[in-house]
Amino acid sequence: MNAIGAELDRAAVGALADSFRGQLVGRSDPDYDDHRKIWNASIDRRPTLIARCAGVADVIAAVRFAREQGLLVAVRSGGHSYPGLSICDAGIVIDLGQMKGIRVDPEARTARAQAGVVLGEMDRETQAFGLAVPAGIVPTTGLAGLTLGGGVGWLQRKHGLTIDQLVRVDMVTAEGEFVTATADENADLFWGVRGGGGNFGIVTEFEFRLNPTGPMVFAGPVMWPMEDSPQVLRFYREWIQEVPDELTTIVTFRRVLPLPPIPEELHGRHVIVVGCCYAGPFEDGERVLKPLRDFGAPLADGCAPMPFVAHQAALNPAFPHGWWYYIRSCNLAELNDEVIDTLADHGQRIVSPVTVFSIYQLGGAVARAGEDEAAFTGRDAGHLLNIIGITRTGDGFDAEREWARGLWSALEPHHQNVYVNFLMEEGEERIRQAYGAEKYDRLKALKRTYDPGNFFRLNQNITPD
Numbered sequence: 036m037n038a039i040g041a042e043l044d045r046a047a048v049g050a051l052a053d054s055f056r057g058q059l060v061g062r063s064d065p066d067y068d069d070h071r072k073i074w075n076a077s078i079d080r081r082p083t084l085i086a087r088c089a090g091v092a093d094v095i096a097a098v099r100f101a102r103e104q105g106l107l108v109a110v111r112s113g114g115h116s117y118p119g120l121s122i123c124d125a126g127i128v129i130d131l132g133q134m135k136g137i138r139v140d141p142e143a144r145t146a147r148a149q150a151g152v153v154l155g156e157m158d159r160e161t162q163a164f165g166l167a168v169p170a171g172i173v174p175t176t177g178l179a180g181l182t183l184g185g186g187v188g189w190l191q192r193k194h195g196l197t198i199d200q201l202v203r204v205d206m207v208t209a210e211g212e213f214v215t216a217t218a219d220e221n222a223d224l225f226w227g228v229r230g231g232g233g234n235f236g237i238v239t240e241f242e243f244r245l246n247p248t249g250p251m252v253f254a255g256p257v258m259w260p261m262e263d264s265p266q267v268l269r270f271y272r273e274w275i276q277e278v279p280d281e282l283t284t285i286v287t288f289r290r291v292l293p294l295p296p297i298p299e300e301l302h303g304r305h306v307i308v309v310g311c312c313y314a315g316p317f318e319d320g321e322r323v324l325k326p327l328r329d330f331g332a333p334l335a336d337g338c339a340p341m342p343f344v345a346h347q348a349a350l351n352p353a354f355p356h357g358w359w360y361y362i363r364s365c366n367l368a369e370l371n372d373e374v375i376d377t378l379a380d381h382g383q384r385i386v387s388p389v390t391v392f393s394i395y396q397l398g399g400a401v402a403r404a405g406e407d408e409a410a411f412t413g414r415d416a417g418h419l420l421n422i423i424g425i426t427r428t429g430d431g432f433d434a435e436r437e438w439a440r441g442l443w444s445a446l447e448p449h450h451q452n453v454y455v456n457f458l459m460e461e462g463e464e465r466i467r468q469a470y471g472a473e474k475y476d477r478l479k480a481l482k483r484t485y486d487p488g489n490f491f492r493l494n495q496n497i498t499p500d
């Protein structure tokens with residue numbers, strides 16, 4: 036506390052501490068470094084104060100304290116922002132990571148989750164009842180940031196984006212007021228938080244509809260040598276025209292990770308992998324996936340009936356905390372020959388054993404929801420590409436970043452818009468591209484209503500002016 040007091044108004048910090056139920060962490064507290072670390076180790080920032088909130092009252096108190104003290108505010112839930120928008124130099128981090136409450140109502144098929152929940156925790160609770168919220172593909176990712184951007188993942192073609200199953204949010208505004216938003220109450224705000232990120236306030240709790248899922252699904256990866264990727268992708272683009280919405284696939288280019296279930300002779304090899312998740316009866320999944328699994332000469336085929344949570348956990352080792360990450364992303368209308376050849380060419384030039392790029396298959400339920408229903412934009416895109424330059428330490432990171440930029444630039448003629456949760460800090464024009472001009476203007480008007488002073492600015496920022 037002394038360290039905190041030395042840099043801030045001591046009396047004000049004392050008053051905050053008196054009633055704070057969570058923990059206030061300052062620069063010379065022994066666990067300061069643990070709490071300021073985020074998932075992406077290439078981001079190293081030193082806030083003045085970390086307010087680890089235990090509940091809504093702490094969030095309100097932290098917001099009011101930050102306002103009074105004129106502090107820069109970062110809001111953190113899962114800490115998985117690629118550009119590190121949940122941590123700041125100087126200023127205060129309002130950290131919701133301890134707020135882990137989840138309540139599933141299996142009869143009503145709804146679930147409430149506090150903002151600190153990560154995807155694997157949500158799946159653990161919902162899958163106990165054979166239910167799920169469609170969300171992302173790595174269980175350590177924060178539910179809050181993911182939902183506020185939209186939420187793409189393995190169940191999207193069957194059940195839509197994460198926001199398509201969202202029914203309510205509780206929020207704390209820039210004034211420190213508590214509000215609820217649903218389709219009927221503060222409907223404008225509810226529209227904005229479904230894609231508009233953390234621009235309008237701090238969400239403390241989400242409520243979702245749940246859909247029957249698994250708990251067993253037919254899922255897994257099919258892997259070919261990367262030299263075969265032009266043929267695999269040409270086959271794939273035709274094949275996905277016919278597949279049902281139960282199936283969502285993600286194509287990945289990478290070098291094989293040295294993990295025990297994978298034969299040692301494949302470790303480090305450049306490969307193309309089609310990851311599959313069939314969210315329906317698994318006998319149907321086996322039939323639907325047969326043409327893919329029969330194509331060419333796969334090096335490995337891990338498709339099998341498996342628990343949905345096991346499939347979800349499969350990518351954990353590829354994205355651990357503490358590695359260095361840089362992302363570039365864009366949506367693509369189609370995998371035409373030029374796109375395929377560019378991907379294949381850059382795939383062969385992957386140097387880092389942990390760098391990766393992935394193409395999410397869109398369509399299905401994602402495309403069926405109306406484009407105007409929420410701030411999220413790009414439902415008509417065919418594919419979402421994310422290119423992630425990764426190194427285990429800072430060594431070689433600059434080169435991976437340049438490689439990622441190179442692939443992204445080579446595809447520029449084919450870019451559609453971009454998913455806001457896969458942006459680095461790329462400037463206002465890219466944020467406008469993410470939403471399109473019309474929605475961007477509507478989001479700006481909403482920002483003027485809920486946060487005219489741009490108190491919440493460490494996000495893909497929609498400025499009020």
Ligand SMILES: Cc1cc2nc3c(=O)[nH]c(=O)nc-3n(C[C@H](O)[C@H](O)[C@H](O)COP(=O)(O)OP(=O)(O)OC[C@H]3O[C@@H](n4cnc5c(N)ncnc54)[C@H](O)[C@@H]3O)c2cc1C
Nearest residue numbers: 112113114115116121171172177180181186187233238494
């Ligand atoms: C390994 C990995 C895998 C991913 N996979 C997917 C995927 O499959 N699908 C997908 O859609 N996205 C995916 N993402 C992107 C992910 O959705 C974003 O990085 C998201 O911001 C992470 O949420 P978080 O709570 O962990 O973020 P944080 O780093 O805590 O915050 C990110 C942003 O959200 C704001 N924010 C956080 N919590 C709140 C809150 N409670 N109220 C208001 N604003 C808040 C922060 O201020 C910040 O601007 C992935 C990211 C990573 C790192």
